[in-house]
Amino acid sequence: MELAIYNISGQETGKKALLNDAVFGIEPNDHAIYLDVKQYLANQRQGTHKSKQRNEVAGSTKKLKKQKGTGGARAGSIKSPLFPGGGRVFGPVPRDYSFKLNKKLKQLARRSALSYKAKNEGIKVVENFSIETPKTKTFLAMAKSLNLEGKKMLLVLPESDHNVILSTRNLQNVKVVVAQNVNTYDVMNAGTVLMAEGSVNVINEMLA
Structure with missing residues (x-):
């Protein structure tokens, strides 16, 4: 598969970027994408949630009333989950949500995500560029030229x-990654994948 390479002014340079069909032209595997995205989101969770159980709540341990003869239920402690301010039954405790996926499955997921984008014309290639002075305005001008504004x-x-x-840090709709760190979630979450010319070769070699 070949895509035209644009310059930062939005004009075609006449050059073509070769996208390896083994990476950008496969039959996508939806389940692999699901598992990889699920793992990515699970790994983002801090897992620091915590509620106090009855042995951790502050309060007296004195028996509230006598065991028999009151006509009510037995009550042994004010810290019981049955009372306001008591401990919580089976509440959340700190835990690690991360889990392992095989390397080949993760590669299949990335290839599937990239193939979806290529199939739906969601990939655009721009020649290698740099910004001399960090300015959001400079990047926005480039995005407008490429019809990617907003x-x-x-x-x-x-x-x-x-x-x-630094130029894209204040833009909520733009995320910058190095080709080596491209992941399935970012590809699927983006409307358009804008690839610098040099990053195409990196991805071709990494995932082919």
């Missing part, structure tokens, strides 16, 4: 560029 975008760079990262 759209949810994943910008894939061949290597980290500090000025580009």
Whole structure:
């Protein structure tokens, strides 16, 4: 598969980017995508939730009333979950939500996500660029030239560029990643994947 390469002014350069069909042209596996996205979101969870059980609540342990003869239920402690301010039954405790997926499955998920984007014309290639002075206005001008203004975008760079990262930091709809760190969730979550020319070769080699 070949895609036209644009410059930052939105004009075609006449060059073509070769997208490996083994990465961008496979039959997508929906279940692999589901598992990889599920793992990504699970790994983002801190798992620090906690509620107090009856042995952790502050309160007296004195028996509230005599066992028999009151006509009511037996009550042994004010810290019982039955009373206001008592402990919580089976409440949340800190835990680790992360789980393992095989490397081949994760690669299949990324290839499937990229294939979906390529099939739906959701991938655009721009020639390698840099921003001399970090300015959001500069990046927005480039996005407007490429007809991507206001759209949810994943910008894939061949290597980290500090000025580009700073220029997009205030834009909620733009996420910048290095080609080596592309993941299934970011690809599926973006409306358009904008790839710098050099990042295409990195992904072709990494996932082919």
